[in-house]
Amino acid sequence: MAVGIQTKGSTVKRTIPIAVALVAAAVLGAGVFALVGSGSKTVVRQVTVAGALPAAQTSTSSSSVTNVADSSLNGVVEITVSSSAGTNPYGGQEEQQALGSGFVYDSNGDIITNDHVVAGAQSITVRFSNGQTFKGTLVGADPSTDLAVVKVSAPSSLLHPLALGDSDTLQVGQGVVAIGSPYGLQGTVTAGIVSALHREMTAPNNYTIPDSIQTDAAINHGNSGGPLLDLSSKVVGVNAQIDSDSGDNSGVGFAIPSNTVRSIATQLISTGSVHHAYLGVGITNGSNGGAKLTEVRPGTPAANAGLQVGDVITKLDGDSIADATALGTAVDAKKPGDSVTITYVRNGSSHTVTVTLGTRPS
Numbered sequence: 261m262a263v264g265i266q267t268k269g270s271t272v273k274r275t276i277p278i279a280v281a282l283v284a285a286a287v288l289g290a291g292v293f294a295l296v297g298s299g300s301k302t303v304v305r306q307v308t309v310a311g312a313l314p315a316a317q318t319s320t321s322s323s324s325v326t327n328v329a330d331s332s333l334n335g336v337v338e339i340t341v342s343s344s345a346g347t348n349p350y351g352g353q354e355e356q357q358a359l360g361s362g363f364v365y366d367s368n369g370d371i372i373t374n375d376h377v378v379a380g381a382q383s384i385t386v387r388f389s390n391g392q393t394f395k396g397t398l399v400g401a402d403p404s405t406d407l408a409v410v411k412v413s414a415p416s417s418l419l420h421p422l423a424l425g426d427s428d429t430l431q432v433g434q435g436v437v438a439i440g441s442p443y444g445l446q447g448t449v450t451a452g453i454v455s456a457l458h459r460e461m462t463a464p465n466n467y468t469i470p471d472s473i474q475t476d477a478a479i480n481h482g483n484s485g486g487p488l489l490d491l492s493s494k495v496v497g498v499n500a501q502i503d504s505d506s507g508d509n510s511g512v513g514f515a516i517p518s519n520t521v522r523s524i525a526t527q528l529i530s531t532g533s534v535h536h537a538y539l540g541v542g543i544t545n546g547s548n549g550g551a552k553l554t555e556v557r558p559g560t561p562a563a564n565a566g567l568q569v570g571d572v573i574t575k576l577d578g579d580s581i582a583d584a585t586a587l588g589t590a591v592d593a594k595k596p597g598d599s600v601t602i603t604y605v606r607n608g609s610s611h612t613v614t615v616t617l618g619t620r621p622s
Contacts, residue, residue, distance in 0.1 A: 361486030425494030440486025
């Protein structure tokens with residue numbers, strides 16, 4: 261985990277981002293798909309969270325899914341990104357296209373998607389459910405949470421914003437619906453349940469996305485950036501990764517929680533960028549609770565405050581730190597420049613130090 265943090269000692273699963281690279285038909289034939297960044301691996305960790313919500317008693321009926329689809333499909337878009345693939349043997353520039361999904365966030369034309377969908381974009385095209393397409397401009401992106409905002413100048417009749425729900429109220433077993441463009445099949449609707457909560461995904465820049473949602477709703481390449489909705493048609497997550505050996509849906513998908521989306525989108529739309537608080541340590545769960553430091557990076561706020569490898573942080577600003585995830589969440593809630601009081605245990609003795617948080621490096 262990164263609070264400037266790397267978490268160790270958890271169960272590790274290998275996952276892949278789910279944008280699609282469209283290979284030029286002249287080279288390999290139409291309809292050929294490959295992973296974007298298929299040579300890289302991202303990580304999802306299983307985290308035990310004290311006080312997790314119990315399983316919900318909700319079922320996913322076909323009528324409920326139909327209602328969600330009817331009310332949400334016109335707010336979901338397909339996003340095609342063109343970028344340079346380098347120079348061909350004849351000295352010309354080769355172009356590659358990536359395909360993902362997104363959804364209308366507000367009536368100003370702001371669209372939410374994944375950072376890994378639009379990374380490196382030279383041009384962005386947004387296609388609405390009626391087939392109309394518009395040029396998109398990148399408002400801002402945050403690799404630390406794998407989120408981005410794209411803006412389109414589309415008529416208000418096409419802008420059907422999807423409301424964000426409260427991801428903190430989700431329960432295991434609760435019905436959810438995913439909508440997107442897997443393999444370019446726009447407007448595909450799949451349904452399932454919340455399989456687990458409080459997972460940790462690794463973002464494109466190797467920082468941690470905490471409190472991620474695991475679902476068994478079918479998610480495939482091209483679903484990246486599309487919404488995961490509850491049965492009241494509220495967006496509770498943004499689909500981002502799958503755990504799969506084959507590269508296809510295996511019933512284990514992961515979404516960025518809507519409360520993270522709300523915070524990041526607000527900052528991107530306001531300023532075009534996001535600045536995360538940074539402590540500069542690696543952590544794992546302490547044997548008796550707390551967050552144990554496995555690394556203290558030189559020149560970071562943690563190092564400047566005298567924290568050392570082996571220290572176990574038990575409190576931040578007086579609030580108990582139960583484990584590594586709790587410390588990451590607590591630091592993520594702060595801003596660069598904030599001063600925090602950290603209580604830690606070293607060699608059996610408790611100490612308190614004030615730390616001024618920095619800005620997370622890219």
